[in-house]
Amino acid sequence: MTKDVIALLLAGGVGSRLNILAGHRAKPAIPFAAIYRIIDFTLSNIALSDIDVVGVLTQYKPLSLMEHIDNGRPWDLSGRTRQVEILPPKTGEESSDWYKGTSDAVYQNLGFIETFSPDVILIVSGDHIYHMNYNEVIRFHREHKAAATVCLIEVPRQTAHHFGIAEVNAESVITRWIEKPQKPRSNLASMGIYIFDTGILSQSLRRVAAEKGTDFARNVIPHMIKTDRVCGYRFAGYWRDVGTIDAYWRANMDVFNERSGLDIASWSVKTNQSIRGEIGDRPPSYIGKTARISSSLFGRGCIIEGTVTHSVLSPGVRVGAGAVVANSIVFHDTVISEQVTIEKSIIDKEVRIESSTRIGQGTSTENKKFPDHLSSGITVIGKRARIVSRTTIGKNCIVFPEVTVTRNVRSGDTVC
Numbered sequence: 001m002t003k004d005v006i007a008l009l010l011a012g013g014v015g016s017r018l019n020i021l022a023g024h025r026a027k028p029a030i031p032f033a034a035i036y037r038i039i040d041f042t043l044s045n046i047a048l049s050d051i052d053v054v055g056v057l058t059q060y061k062p063l064s065l066m067e068h069i070d071n072g073r074p075w076d077l078s079g080r081t082r083q084v085e086i087l088p089p090k091t092g093e094e095s096s097d098w099y100k101g102t103s104d105a106v107y108q109n110l111g112f113i114e115t116f117s118p119d120v121i122l123i124v125s126g127d128h129i130y131h132m133n134y135n136e137v138i139r140f141h142r143e144h145k146a147a148a149t150v151c152l153i154e155v156p157r158q159t160a161h162h163f164g165i166a167e168v169n170a171e172s173v174i175t176r177w178i179e180k181p182q183k184p185r186s187n188l189a190s191m192g193i194y195i196f197d198t199g200i201l202s203q204s205l206r207r208v209a210a211e212k213g214t215d216f217a218r219n220v221i222p223h224m225i226k227t228d229r230v231c232g233y234r235f236a237g238y239w240r241d242v243g244t245i246d247a248y249w250r251a252n253m254d255v256f257n258e259r260s261g262l263d264i265a266s267w268s269v270k271t272n273q274s275i276r277g278e279i280g281d282r283p284p285s286y287i288g289k290t291a292r293i294s295s296s297l298f299g300r301g302c303i304i305e306g307t308v309t310h311s312v313l314s315p316g317v318r319v320g321a322g323a324v325v326a327n328s329i330v331f332h333d334t335v336i337s338e339q340v341t342i343e344k345s346i347i348d349k350e351v352r353i354e355s356s357t358r359i360g361q362g363t364s365t366e367n368k369k370f371p372d373h374l375s376s377g378i379t380v381i382g383k384r385a386r387i388v389s390r391t392t393i394g395k396n397c398i399v400f401p402e403v404t405v406t407r408n409v410r411s412g413d414t415v416c
Contacts, residue, residue, distance in 0.1 A: 003116040005138060007051045008109070009042060010102055010192075011126035012059030012089075017244045019373045020382045020400055021348065026058065027243070028126035029065040031331050033255050033264060034299045034312050036271045037068055038242060039126040043084075044269045047075040049134040051122060052082040055112050057105045059089055059098065067275060074272040087112060101214030107205040118198050123216070125192040129251050130239035131267040132193070140233045141195040144172055147228035148200070150221060151193035153235045163189035163241075164217040168232040177225055179217045188232065190217060191239055200228060238262050246376045249346060252312050252329050256295045282315050290321050299332075306336070320355070328360070331383075348383040348401065355389045362394040365412035370398065 015027030022030065028039035046054055054077060058065060072084030087109050089098045099105035106113075106123065113121060120141065122134055132151075141149040152166055160181070167176035167186045178184075194216060196204075204224055213219030224230050238261030242248040254260035282301030287293065292307040299315035306323030313319075314331045320338035328342050331349040336342065340353050343360035353359070360379045367374035374380070374396040382401035387393065394411030403415055 003053050003118050005051055005120045005122060006053040006055070006113065006116050006118045007046050007122040007124060007134075008106055008113075009039075009046070009054055009056045009124055009126050010105060011039060011056050011065060012062070012099055012105060013127065014060045015127070015243065017373055018248065019245060019370060020380060020398060021245070021248070021346065024061060024383060024401065026061050026065040029068055030242075030248070031314050032129065032242075032248075033252060034297045034314050035273075036264070036269060037065075038129065039065065039068070040269055040271045041129050041131070041267075042124050042126050043069070043072075043075045043077070044267065045130070045132050045134060046122075046124070047077055047270070048268060049132075051134060052077060053116055054084045055087045055109060056084060056126070057087045057099065057109065059105075062086075062088065068272050070272055070274075074270050074274075085112070101218075102216045103205060103208055103220045104214040106201075106216075107209050110202060110205065113198065113202075121196045121198050121201055123194040123196065127243060128192065128239060128241055129262065130191075130235075131237060131263075131269075132235065134193075137193070137195055137233050140172075141231065144231045145229065146195075146231040147197050148221070148224050148230045149195040149233050150174065150230065151191040151235050152188040152232045153191050153239050154187050155189040157184065157187050160184035160187045160189060164221070165189060166232050168234075172231045172233070174221075174225055174230045174232045177222055177230075179222075188234070190221075191235060192217075192241075194221075195233075200224075204228075245346070245373055245378055245380060249329065249344075249376075249378050253310070253327070255297055255312065256310055288321070291319075306338075306340075314349075337389075344377050344395070345379040345381065347381045348385075350384045351381050352384075352386045353381075354387060354391075357387050357389065358392045359387070360395055361392055362411045364395040365410075367396045367398060367414060368412050369414040374398065 011028045015022030072078045077084045164179045165184045166174045166188045208219045240251040254262040285302040288305035291304045295310045296308045298313035301316040303318045305321040306319040308325045311328045316333040318335045323340040325342045327344045330347045334351040336353045337355040339356045341358045345360045364377040377395045379397040381399045386404040393409040398414040400416045
């Protein structure tokens with residue numbers, strides 16, 4: 001079966017900066033905006049762009065991600081000429097036990113690419129929130145006669161050092177590229193979206209692999225800039241890399257900001273509603289007489305009797321009478337008992353928060369154990385943790401999964 005374009009979706013990263021949120025699931029499988037997973041946005045973009053063959057490169061804790069993707073049916077990516085294929089590392093082989101980086105993952109799957117003989121390869125990441133018609137990028141790539149095209153977006157100068165940064169001439173050709181420069185000379189950041197001519201990509205991957213290179217941003221793109229025509233496509237829409245706790249929280253809060261550009265409804269984002277316990281088999285939510293809800297989003301099966309403001313609740317969350325949940329994200333089937341107060345927190349699945357508990361309170365002090373992960377006041381509670389009655393947990397705290405908290409936790413502390 002021959003295809004003009006196929007997509008490879010990189011979904012194997014560890015997501016270490018998301019700390020315990022990615023401790024038991026692949027980063028693209030983390031819930032987003034109540035009923036979605038992060039990977040839904042990229043898969044929906046692929047489907048809406050009429051690209052109907054997708055290889056999903058998985059590695060780290062892939063089971064929930066694989067279950068979510070299933071056979072691609074929710075995105076209309078299954079059938080006689082449509083397919084989503086999961087491509088895990090070829091474990092056990094002497095030369096390739098695990099994917100060593102983004103380009104190495106694609107290099108190990110050149111056989112999958114060759115099966116379809118495409119002219120063009122689209123390579124995307126599964127951990128970004130955005131809406132894009134990839135056909136526009138492919139058209140740009142062909143019109144500019146590029147060997148490779150990198151999608152670029154302007155970012156604030158003060159955050160540019162977190163990205164691959166490009167300098168582009170008047171003909172849209174990338175003239176200089178530095179991965180995470182200490183002193184950026186440009187604010188055009190890579191979005192992790194690449195278009196390659198298939199033959200040139202194959203040659204470049206083999207050259208880079210021979211030199212022990214493993215990454216697109218660090219190895220492949222700098223190498224190609226020296227020998228081939230690499231262009232930069234400027235994107236002006238909403239795009240968020242949700243690879244940190246703060247960025248993930250902010251992107252969820254953007255749902256309530258009409259000026260943010262995040263508009264899930266108009267983007268036609270699809271998700272898998274048929275997984276047991278997720279969405280489809282739950283009853284409608286119940287809103288009690290004492291409930292007060294404003295600027296919030298919640299899934300099916302929720303029972304709300306308290307106050308919820310500027311918050312995102314996944315399916316099955318319970319909020320007891322007199323409880324207040326504000327500026328927070330709560331995952332599936334968490335129980336928040338009576339008179340609980342939660343402020344600016346992320347609560348993972350199936351957490352039990354007993355009565356009169358206070359979370360996200362006090363002075364904001366950066367987390368002592370993970371200062372690079374938590375410093376903006378967000379507290380994170382891990383999956384199936386239990387917080388006993390009348391406990392207070394401060395800001396920038398982390399409570400690990402399965403832990404029972406029986407004492408007050410000061411701001412910046414971690415409970416393992």
